[in-house]
Amino acid sequence: MSEDALTDSRPEPTTLVELCRYRASREPDRRMFVFLENGLDESDSLSLAQLDARARAIAARLSRHAPPGARAVLSFPPGLDFVSAFFGCLYAGLIAVPAPPVLRVGVDDRYPRFRAIVDSCRPDLLLSNGSRLSRVEALLKDMSTSHRPTCVATDEIGEADADGWNAPRIGPDTVAYLQYTSGTTGPPRGVVLTHGNVLHNLSLILANGSRATDDLARQPPVVSWLPVFHDMGLISGVLQPIYVGYDAVLMPPTAFTQQPANWLRAISDRGAGISSAPGFGYELCLRRVSEQQLRYVDLSGWRIAVVGDEPVRAEMIDQFSAMLAPFGFRREAFFPSYGIAESTVMLSGGPVEPEPVVRRFDAVALAKGKVQPAAPQDEARRLVGLGQLHPSMTIAVVDPATGEPCAPDETGEILASGPSIGTAYWNAPEETASTFNAAVRGHEGRRFLRTGSLGFLDGGQLFVTCRVADLIVVEGMQHYPYDIEATAAGSHAAIRDGCCCVFTVEDGDRLRLVVLAEINSRFRLAAGNAPDTPSGARATVKADEVEEAVREAVFAGHGLRADDVLLLKAGSLPFTTSGKLQRAQCRSRYRARVFETV
Known part of the structure; x- marks a missing residue:
């Protein structure tokens, strides 16, 4: 809680509903949430009074369709409608189930995750905004389940409905929401999180980061591009701001992935003190942010740069700190942490201020x-x-x-x-x-x-x-796939950085080491004698040359023989919506011979 909340006589909240209502009663006019549609320009905002009123109105309407304890899947495009709908579910005593926004079957790689979530939790309600609801509802027709949830467009609910809200009978042991895992090692699973689980984790995060400032009531805002249907995005961009009492500046994930400099510019423009990302977010900045794009950026106020990964690369910390030091970023700002959905989000982290x-x-x-x-x-x-x-x-x-x-x-x-x-x-x-x-x-x-x-x-x-x-054990020696993947990616200029996958498969009484490597779109592979590259065309390299480079590098660096090297076109490897490589899917697709080599 903020400093004023920590020092008054009021007991700590026992539910997220109590927390939100308390915040709204203390600072009703505070614009706690701001949304940047393109990553730069403000397109929407939400005050605490508006959030409370919207949540009560949505809860009153939802209560007509489903009893407390029912599941409600939230599939919203990026924006603040999700925030109101999420708290609307909690205000109704429903179990919120954050899910990715999906447009069309077959062309949207988020659809399998959406389908897995709906199949798993069998929701009573499906929530979205009016502009997307018909599309999301149509997806249900392609699903085999006979259970059809009631669809509700929450942005079309008037605030007058708020007068019909009745506070639910909930407590710390009441289930607040289902947080589905990212699916890196198998199908997404819905972690059952109670109000008590979440509030404890919010307090744990605050305790681990409490050295950031002595005045939490004037904490600078957080900037987040993380998807709110993932644990890290939901906690850092929605719940922790309300718990601690700092403002949140949100942007669509695509505003970052298409133009990573938008993230750094928003941190600079908004004077943000906290921003979080998995390791791939920092890596993407290293690859695609130019010095020209940073010309007017000031990152001196960025006090906590949370990075959650397993593991965090020391080289990434070195390179990111060095690249952004001229623009005010301090290496001490890095806050490596470890968390998983099964523990709400954070298990360990900090302390703040000393170097990682x-x-x-x-x-x-x-x-x-x-x-x-x-x-x-x-x-x-x-x-x-x-x-x-x-x-x-x-x-x-x-x-x-x-x-x-x-x-x-x-x-x-x-x-x-x-x-x-x-x-x-x-x-x-x-x-x-x-x-x-x-x-x-x-x-x-x-x-x-x-x-x-x-x-x-x-x-x-x-x-x-x-x-x-993921651990690779050969002749009693343990090898980490991340190390081998980095070696393979660095073996030849034609291989995309960060786009390799290494695993083993059983072959009789031995294990075969498989390396999947995406080819950079700037290169064209040719078999046999590669022709000269015409002026202005993509560089042409021999496929055999790239495969041999991978094998030699893996053997030299790790003493391992790569039994099979598959060169794939860019975009072939499956990643989660939070940027994690899905190794289990890679192994499954390899066994099914789904991958097409370049």
């Missing part, structure tokens, strides 16, 4: 699952610490196969326990039992979440090395 923690570990020892500081002469891996743990959270590192606690100098699967952890996966009892109900020797009576990530604790910091499912 980057430590050198013995690479050979890590390949054997051991944690050992690297001597100056040793081959080393630079790993970024993903923050400290809040006292209310407990972390255990265990052998992923046996569940036995690891020694302090061993890597293992990270298990977490605490009030931020969701209660279950929606309508998935088997997955819930295996993921949310782990037991750890020495922590009897405590329920642990299996995060699916490998890592270790060192000097108060959490280090994450790899997903359990």
Whole structure:
């Protein structure tokens, strides 16, 4: 909460509805949300009084269609209609289910995620705005489910309906919303989050970032381009601003991906103090933001640059800090963190202001699952610490196969326990039992979440090395796919940076190492003797030359033989809507021979 909320006699809110209503009663005219349609120019805004009135009106209307506890899928185009509809669901005691906006089947890569969410939660209501509702409703006709939700255009609900609102009977244990996972390792799963889970995580985030300023009541705004249907975007762009009391400047994700400089310009123009992104957001700036675009940018006020990834690349921190230092960005602003939807969002992070923690570990020892500081002469891996743990959270590192606690100098699967952890996966009892109900020797009576990530604790910091499912083990040595992918991408100029995928498949009694690599559209591949490249045309290279470069680099850098190298056209690899590579899908498509080589 802001400083005034923290010092008054009023108890902490027990639900998100209490929180929003309290904010609206204290600062009704405050324009807390602003939307930049093109990433630069303000096109809409929402005061706290307007948000409260809209939420009450929407809740009153929705209550006519569904009882408390029913599910409502929210599929909105970027804008502030989502914010009002989300709180409208909470005000009605409904379970909100954020989902991506979808236009058409077949041509919209978000449709599979939308369909998976609807199939999973079987909603009673489907919410969107009037301009999109008919399109979203039409998608249901292509789905096999016999359960048809009632469709409601929330922007067509008049505020006069607010007078008919009755406060729902909800508490901290009431389910607030289902946060569907990004789908990097399998189909999206709906994490059941209560009001108590979310409020605890909001307090945890504030505690981990509390050194940012001594006056939270005058905290500069947050700027966010993150999709609000993902955990990071919903928390950082919608809920945390209301919890802490700072303003939020939102923009469409495409305003960033099409022109990454828009993000940096908005931070500069709005004097933002906080902005968050997964690692790929910072990487995209490195690749596509020019010095000319930064000419009038001042990033000196950017105090917390949250980066959430597993792992965070030390090289990215180095390069981003160096590129933007002339424009006021400070390396100390980087706030590496680790979070997953199953824990609302954040598990670890911070502290604020010291430089990110980057430590050198013995690479050979890590390949054997051991944690050992690297001597100056040793081959080393630079790993970024993903923050400290809040006292209310407990972390255990265990052998992923046996569940036995690891020694302090061993890597293992990270298990977490605490009030931020969701209660279950929606309508998935088997997955819930295996993921949310782990037991750890020495922590009897405590329920642990299996995060699916490998890592270790060192000097108060959490280090994450790899997903359990992605780890490549050859002859007893552990290899991280991210490292091999970076090596493959750097092996030849024709390969797109950040667009490689490495995994293994079983072939009889051995594993085959597969490398998928997208080819930069500036290059054209040719078989045999490549002809001379005409003036002004795309550069022509031999396919064999690129494949051999990948194999040589992977062997030289990691001692591994790449059994199969597939060169793909740009855009072939599947990524989540939050920019994460979907390795499970890549492996599945490879086995099904779906990929077409260039």
